Amino acid sequence: MAARNKARKRAFQILFEADQRGTSVQNVLADWIRHSRSDDRQPPVTEYTMQLVEGYAEFAPRIDELIATYAVDWTLDRMPVVDRNILRLGTYELVWEDGTPDAVVIDEAVQLAKEFSTDDSPAFVNGLLGRLKELKPSLRRDTR
Numbered sequence: 642m643a644a645r646n647k648a649r650k651r652a653f654q655i656l657f658e659a660d661q662r663g664t665s666v667q668n669v670l671a672d673w674i675r676h677s678r679s680d681d682r683q684p685p686v687t688e689y690t691m692q693l694v695e696g697y698a699e700f701a702p703r704i705d706e707l708i709a710t711y712a713v714d715w716t717l718d719r720m721p722v723v724d725r726n727i728l729r730l731g732t733y734e735l736v737w738e739d740g741t742p743d744a745v746v747i748d749e750a751v752q753l754a755k756e757f758s759t760d761d762s763p764a765f766v767n768g769l770l771g772r773l774k775e776l777k778p779s780l781r782r783d784t785r
Contacts, residue, residue, distance in 0.1 A: 645741070648689035649730065649749050653757075655694050656726040666701075670694045697733040704732045707780060711772050715765075723758040724765060731770050736780050743774050 651673070659669040670691065677683040697704065708728050709717050717725055731750035735743055747770045754762040773780065 644687065645689055646749065647684075648687045649693065649734075650753065651684070651686065651690045652693035652697070653726055653730050653753055655690070656697060656729055657722065660722055660726055666694050666698050693730060693734060693738075696737055697729055700733060700737060701729070704729050704736075707732055707736075707773060708769070711776075712769055721758060721762065724754065724762050727753045727758070727762075727766055728769060731766065732773060735770055735773055736777055743777070747771060747774065 655669045655673060656666055659666040662669065670686070673683075674686045674691075677685045705717055708725070712720065712728075720728075727750050730753075731746055734741060734746045738746075747767060750770055751763045751767050754766040758766075
């Protein structure tokens with residue numbers, strides 16, 4: 642499962658970079674793929690990383706709507722950039738990817754928050770994704 646962990650981390654980094662640069666995740670993904678092919682020092686972009694980034698891109702407006710709706714007392718703009726992108730990735734994987742158990746998705750998102758964000762972020766990420774997990778059946782119906 643370490644490969645999926647690395648793929649998730651790279652997908653998060655791509656979402657974060659796109660957010661910081663104010664460009665699309667598809668542009669950043671293409672940059673990462675191009676760099677990995679031309680520079681041996683760059684890790685390859687795996688299939689699962691591409692699946693996560695492209696999946697997020699497909700549902701991005703709905704994902705942001707869900708985060709904004711269920712993040713108590715936090716707007717997307719006010720959220721730390723790291724947390725916002727961990728939640729975007731986690732929300733996509735939780736709601737639209739069936740191949741990974743929900744508990745694993747939430748745990749991996751919490752681990753990203755522990756590694757890259759503030760001391761309060763893991764609890765925030767866990768709480769919000771836990772709430773979305775409870776609502777998952779209705780959230781999926783709303784998008785199909």
